[in-house]
Amino acid sequence: MGKSSTITEKSKHSHSTFILYGVVFWVPVALVFYVIFFLFSNAEKIGRGILGLVVPDNWLFFGLGAIFCLAIIYCTGLVLKLTKLGKVLSKIPFIGLFFGQGEIMTIGRLANMQPCLFLYSPTCLSYGWILSEEKVKMSRQKALFPIINIYYPNVPTLITGQVYAARKDTVMKLANSSREVIDLLLYAFRSPAALEYIPWEDESQDNFQERSKYFGLKLDTGKNPELDATDMGTSPP
Incomplete structure (x- = not known):
């Protein structure tokens, strides 16, 4: 019964x-x-x-x-x-x-952009898309680091957001597709099997492995995490 x-x-x-x-x-x-x-x-x-x-x-x-x-x-x-x-x-x-006569952000444009992770704060990673890379000069001399312009979308609209300027070493490119990142931002509607980090074109493997420590691949960097994160902080435009 x-x-x-x-x-x-x-x-x-x-x-x-x-x-x-x-x-x-x-x-x-x-x-x-x-x-x-x-x-x-x-x-x-x-x-x-x-x-x-x-x-x-x-x-x-x-x-x-x-x-x-x-x-x-x-x-x-x-x-x-x-x-x-x-x-x-x-x-x-x-x-x-x-x-407006400028180019607007669309889902189609996002789908063709390079997704990334970046240090939104010393203790917080965030998803975004790479817009461009800016060269930096100091007193007519080339700086030690370039600046990456990152599109940081609002959730759940995605096509509205802000542009942040971050040091290149605080930005990690993702091999995952934009579609996978979009699904993650939509409250993890679908999640990829794993996030796959890829180095910059001019980055050595040793530097890539060292930099990856700041993005969760290795918790113990052997350094002061607060100082490291502060050195790699981001700054809004």
Whole structure:
């Protein structure tokens, strides 16, 4: 009797799980279709109204109004992107954020960037992506270390974030794909089998092994960890 009731409870739990999965799938799909239908129907109505001023009704087939509205939107974006008008609008407070002429961060761009770990603080590692490497000079002489510009994303949006400047020896490149790092940042939605460190192109194997100690490969460095971490700290721009 007890075994039968246990099976029944498990069956009910499974059915409720199936229902939940179905709801989670179909509710967003239904919302997407509703929004598409709403936009299409209104664009069709507006487009037909405009075209009706110059085109006979018997030539206005279904969908032409929506296509006309889409063409207007595309041409407007083309003008704003390729002419000085976009630069003028980019200077307007708040609204100008949408007309900036610089390159914006996207998931597609992140997917093609080099992921890394860097010392966010003396005791905290953080994930990021390498944007560029800057040469440093002191009194017209080359400094002992270059600066790495790192993109530090906000979670969970990822496409918004900050840019940090870090010494090159405080940045560890990862052989893991950007997709794996993105999944980790999304609250460890998926985790790779392991994080794989790789050296810089001009870095010796001995220096790479020594530097890896600061990134968890070896806890006992034989040095003062507070001084070591402080020497390898990061600084925001």
